[in-house]
Amino acid sequence: MKQYLIVLFVTLVAWMAGTPALAALNVFACEPEWGALARELGGERVKVYDATTAFQDPHRVEARPSLLAAVRRADLLVCAGAELEVGWLPILLRESGNGNIQSGRPGHVEAAQWARLIERPSVLDRSMGDVHAAGNPHLHLDPRNIAQVATVLAERLAQVDGANAGYYAARQWDFRTRWEAAMQRWEREAMPLQGVPVAVHHKNWGYLLGWLGMREGMVLEPKPGVDPSLAYLAELVARLKSAPVKMVLRTAYQSPKPSQWVAEKAGIPAVELPFTVGGSERAQDLFGLFDDTIARLLQALR
Numbered sequence: 001m002k003q004y005l006i007v008l009f010v011t012l013v014a015w016m017a018g019t020p021a022l023a024a025l026n027v028f029a030c031e032p033e034w035g036a037l038a039r040e041l042g043g044e045r046v047k048v049y050d051a052t053t054a055f056q057d058p059h060r061v062e063a064r065p066s067l068l069a070a071v072r073r074a075d076l077l078v079c080a081g082a083e084l085e086v087g088w089l090p091i092l093l094r095e096s097g098n099g100n101i102q103s104g105r106p107g108h109v110e111a112a113q114w115a116r117l118i119e120r121p122s123v124l125d126r127s128m129g130d131v132h133a134a135g136n137p138h139l140h141l142d143p144r145n146i147a148q149v150a151t152v153l154a155e156r157l158a159q160v161d162g163a164n165a166g167y168y169a170a171r172q173w174d175f176r177t178r179w180e181a182a183m184q185r186w187e188r189e190a191m192p193l194q195g196v197p198v199a200v201h202h203k204n205w206g207y208l209l210g211w212l213g214m215r216e217g218m219v220l221e222p223k224p225g226v227d228p229s230l231a232y233l234a235e236l237v238a239r240l241k242s243a244p245v246k247m248v249l250r251t252a253y254q255s256p257k258p259s260q261w262v263a264e265k266a267g268i269p270a271v272e273l274p275f276t277v278g279g280s281e282r283a284q285d286l287f288g289l290f291d292d293t294i295a296r297l298l299q300a301l302r
Contacts, residue, residue, distance in 0.1 A: 025161050028070050028101070030079035030089065031058055032277040033140040034111060034149075036286045038078055040175045041154050045164050049074070054279035055253045059225065063088040068095055076160050077101040078153060081110030082117055082137035106159040112137060114152050115145040118206050140276065142207035143183050143290060150175055182287055190294050192301060197243075199236070201250040201259050204275070208293070217245040220258050228258050237265045244268075247300045251275040269300040 024047040029035030035050040042048070049070040052058055058080075071077070071092045079085050093102060100107040117135030139145040154172035158165035190212050197217035198209070203224055209216055218236060220228050228236075240262075247269045248259040256272065263270035273293050274283035282292040 025157065025164075026070075026073050026075045028074035028077045030077075030085050031140075033146075033286065033289070034078040034080065034153075036277040036289075037146060037150060037153060038076075038157075040286065041150060041168060041171050042157055043167070043171055045161065045167060046157070054251075054274060054276045054283075057253050058084055059087075061085070061088045063091040068092050071096040071101070072098055074098060074101050074107070076107040076109065076156060078109040079111070080137045080139065081112035082134040082139075084112075084137035100160070106156050109149075109153055109156050111139060111145070111149045114148050115139045115142075118210065119203065136204070136206050138204045139207055141205065142211040143179065143186070143286075144211065145207065146286065147176065147179055147183075150179070178287075182290070186290050186294055189298070193294075193297055196247075196301060197245045199240075199245045199248040199259075199262065201248070201254050204251070205249055205273075212294075212297075217243060220248070220262065227255075230261075233258060233262055234265075237262055240266050247271050247297075249273055252279040271296055271300045273297075 025042065025045055027035070027038045027042065027046050027048045028051065029038055029048055030051050032050050032052065032054055035048045038046055038048045051067055051070070052061055067088070079089060099105065102108055103110075112134065117137075117139065120135035121133065150172060154168050157168045161168070194213035195215065197215040198205075199218035199220060200216055201220045203216075203219055203221075205216065208214075218239070220233065220236065222228055222232050244266075245268065248263045248266075249271050250256065250259045250273070252272060252274055256270065259270040272280075273296055274280040274289055277283055277285060277289050279289070280292050282295075283289040
């Protein structure tokens with residue numbers, strides 16, 4: 001029996017050595033959170049290109065030649081959707097000549113199509129500032145949305161790369177199991193945050209606050225995408241006397257000056273949250289993103 005196992009092992013090694021390595025599937029991710037999800041589901045079978053970073057405003061991206069080159073060689077594209085990339089992605093798709101990742105194809109995934117969007121405006125007017133007509137596109141800040149998108153993305157990976165369909169299905173099952181356990185843990189840890197009012201630099205925290213049961217009490221920007229003046233911030237601080245908040249939230253890519261000024265005047269913490277994968281030393285994957293976010297919120301509350 002022992003000799004048989006040795007022969008079997010040697011035969012298997014020889015077969016593996018003679019099998020050509022499969023080329024990795026090229027995945028173009030518009031934002032770091034979707035790149036991280038593709039890595040969770042694709043493992044060694046994918047090569048992921050992140051078009052943006054956690055220190056870059058996702059609303060202000062240029063259609064650079066490097067992005068066009070990455071789109072041209074992509075087998076699958078995954079983005080937030082809901083018009084977040086409207087200023088640059090359509091140009092790249094049009095110029096790429098890559099039919100596999102055009103809208104409507106299996107290689108084109110928009111996360112917003114698989115989640116319930118919030119903050120959809122009832123009235124649209126240019127005077128309102130940078131408002132998203134389809135609703136808030138930052139849906140990744142509710143981990144329940146990530147679970148939904150993961151199911152779709154795993155299916156699309158299997159469609160585009162049928163030879164490895166079983167591999168993607170297994171990784172999706174493993175991710176789902178770990179993700180559901182993590183969500184239960186995060187919700188237990190974050191219970192002290194329920195009902196806590198906060199001020200935000202920009203209206204991009206709606207999903208996170210809704211999931212955790214927190215309240216948005218104030219927005220530092222007078223209009224979405226418009227930087228607040230010192231006079232406007234002074235007005236906000238005056239309002240806080242009658243409607244106090246516990247902290248001021250901002251992303252890693254936003255200027256710290258407005259939130260720090262308000263925090264100093266109001267005597268509350270200014271909290272920088274990673275917002276997406278790569279936004280802090282701890283937030284190097286999707287699990288670390290929420291671990292660090294909840295830890296920073298709890299620390300500020302204490």
